[in-house]
Amino acid sequence: MKSRTISLVEAFLDVRRWRARSVASGGCTQLPIGLYFLETGSCEGCAMELEALCGGAYALEQNGFRRVLQPEDADWLLVTGAVSRRCAERLDQVWRAMPAGRSLIAIGRCAVDGGPFAGGYATLGGLAGLTRVQRSVPGCPPEPAAILAALVAFREGKAA
Amino acid sequence: MIPLSYMGRLVRGGERLSYGHYAVDAPTWQALWHTSEVALPMLSFWADERRAYGLFLEGDQPLLVSTAIDDKRYVGPSQRYPVAEWGERVAFDLYGVEAMEVPGDGRSALDGGAWDITWPLSQRPGPGGNHGGAPKVSKAPLWIDGNGVTGVFGLVPDMQQGGIRAEQCEAGLGHRGVTAQLLGRTPEEAMGLVARMSAGGYVAYPLALARALMQAEGRRIEPALRDSWMVLLEIERVSLHLHDVMLTARAMDAGVLAAHCTHAREALARVCVENGATRRLTDMIRKDGYRRGVEIVPLAQAVLREMKPRLSKLALLVDVYAPRLAGLAVLPVELARGLAIGGPVGRSSGRSLDLRRAENGMRLDALRATGASAGDARARQAVRMTEVFDALRLIERILGSFGLGEADEAYPAIPNVTDQEGVGAAESARGDVWAWVRLRDGRVDAIHMRDPAVPLLAGLGRIMKDVEVAMMPLALRSLGVSTAGVAQ
Known part of the structure; x- marks a missing residue:
């Protein structure tokens, strides 16, 4: 039976071994793009996938992205969820707080068009009902790998 | 066999509507919240325009009690069961039915003055922001992003006393009107929507x-x-x-x-x-x-x-x-x-x-x-x-x-x-x-x-x-x- 110490060392080595590699050809040498996540009313499935994307299983940082905790530090706004009426003002505030050159990305079906929660008294549908959405990642919820691949494609100038 | 509690006997004195569901009259409903006997744990409370419901746990089995709502008012269980307060506030926002004799301040749970329709699930909805004056909304600054909750939750820390001001926190910001969309659907259709209620x-x-x-x-x-x-x-x-x-x-x-x-x-x-x-x-x-x-x-x-x-x-x-x-x-x-x-x-x-x-x-x-x-x-x-x-x-x-x-x-x-x-x-x-x-x-x-x-x-x-x-x-x-x- 392994000692506790040996098992711990192995656990640390596992994490080094798992370090995900860049999916972009040749890696990324540009300044990292700041991503700000905003949930606006959903089952939270897409928000959970974004959390998974930030875990060690995906090469978010190796691909030139970093999660930021303030909209003032963000380049791209990643929105999850149908836009509930009570979250609409907050969405606007966060968007306005971001510096120039900002970009809006809808993550998941709800953020695009409201998904199953479109219509009715409680939501404004998705971003498509509020503005022209040029960048989106479909899925319900989308896989972290698909989100990352889409982000890399957006950075390289390819629209979804 | 678990011996019947006093509350269990009160509930079962009503009319049986289905397995484990009894309808009681207003005095019995009120007595449930005033009894000095040991209370059954309440799992949930909700109401629509016609009836108010309380779901209890008796042993490991559910026991449901309901009563008719008269003139959009009923005696609220939150005077005895604080867990019922959320359901009382939701029922008011959706149907305009009001809980009486309750300790809460009647603050809006879901609407918050943002909807363009008032009491959307009632038979006679009104224009937005009009349910007995403007809905009571917390004015406290909300801490939402990065507070430790994945979804939309407005947290209000108490900077003077420490901890949080729970009565000012906002849990309904992400309301999406799921109940409204479920009503009238076939069970198969409802299953699809309920499957997207929570990623948890x-x-x-x-x-x-x-x-x-x-x-x-x-x-x-x-x-x-x-x-x-x-x-x-x-x-x-x-x-x-x-x-x-x-x-x-x-x-x-x-x-x-x-x-x-x-x-x-x-x-x-x-x-x-x-x-x-x-x-x-x-x-x-x-x-x-x-x-x-x-x-x-x-x-x-x-x-x-x-x-x-x-x-x-x-x-x-x-x-x-x-x-x-x-x-x-x-x-x-x-x-x-x-x-x-x-x-x-x-x-x-x-x-x-x-x-x-x-x-x-x-x-x-x-x-x-x-x-x-x-x-x-x-x-x-x-x-x-x-x-x-x-x-x-x-x-x-x-x-x-x-x-x-x-x-x-x-x-x-x-x-x-x-x-x-x-x-x-x-x-x-x-x-x-x-x-x-x-x-x-x-x-x-x-x-x-x-x-x-x-x-x-x-x-x-x-x-x-x-x-x-x-x-x-x-x-x-x-x-x-x-x-x-x-x-x-």
Whole structure:
């Protein structure tokens, strides 16, 4: 039976071994793009996938992205969820707080068009009902790998 | 046989509407909240324009009581059961029915003055912001992003006294009008929407509704289907526990533990896909079965092969980082019992309720008594880890006798009762999810889904009372707070 110490060392080595590699050809040498996540009313499935994307299983940082905790530090706004009426003002505030050159990305079906929660008294549908959405990642919820691949494609100038 | 409590006798003195559902008159309804006898735990309260409902737990069985609402008013249970306050506020926002003799300030739960229609589910909705004047809304600045809750939750820290101002927090910001969309749908259509109620229960939510529909429609459950549902629920439990342990680990800078959890959860998702299921088990539960093309036994075997070798390191890492969580955000057992807080949060405080133990066909030897009682973040993390072990052991036991045993027999029709009603439950990773549904002419006439975060939020003020602002995200991560199923 392994000692506790040996098992711990192995656990640390596992994490080094798992370090995900860049999916972009040749890696990324540009300044990292700041991503700000905003949930606006959903089952939270897409928000959970974004959390998974930030875990060690995906090469978010190796691909030139970093999660930021303030909209003032963000380049791209990643929105999850149908836009509930009570979250609409907050969405606007966060968007306005971001510096120039900002970009809006809808993550998941709800953020695009409201998904199953479109219509009715409680939501404004998705971003498509509020503005022209040029960048989106479909899925319900989308896989972290698909989100990352889409982000890399957006950075390289390819629209979804 | 559990002896009937005083409340149980009061309720059963009413008219029987379905199995475990009794209609009582207004004086009896009022007496329920004024009795000095030991009270049954209340699981949920809700109301529509016609009736108010209280769901209790009697032993391990549900007991539902309802009363007619007269002139849009009823006596509110929150004077005795604080957990009912959320349902009272929601009922006012949706239907305009008002709870009387209650301690709350009548603050809006969902509307908040943002809707362009008032009381949207009432027979006579009005223009926005017009239900007896402007809706009462908290003016306190809300801390939403980065507060430790994945969904939309407005937290209000108390900068003077410490802890939070629970009465000013906002849990309804992400309301999406799910109940309105469910009414009038066929059960099959409703299942699809309920399956998107909360990512904390992609299996548990539709499973609770499927069980309620089984009762409502008088169908029996064969052992193979019952076992298949159990397996899917346990796989979801492993996935959700890994997610919650991961978020807690990340919030306390335990990167190695977080990385192991993430890898394990992603490996689990991959195994699900390889065996015909969806990554996070979305859309797996049907009202009388599960997704076509999935073979449960190979899926379960693959899950065991993938997950068991990872457990020892996960458990070791949880143990190594445990001291960082000691004493944080303590849930006292009397609060857990009083509010019926379940799941790993309740069980780590000493409230041992686990609905799985009461299920027909359960392999009870797989479920250990997860006997923590400290009620702090350390105990919650340890209980989640223990439950991952137990879930895999339960899957193993189920595979050893898959499809054997007796079926759950159908509930026979009740004479002179035309509506079809049912109550169902599922022990999700985050606690007990309850579904109540009434069908009329084959469509959903009324429905209620109870999320385990509702009682947790009712007790949040006391749980967080000694927590410093800087530690709040970690505390909330350790509680696994999600508002998706609360705001609906």
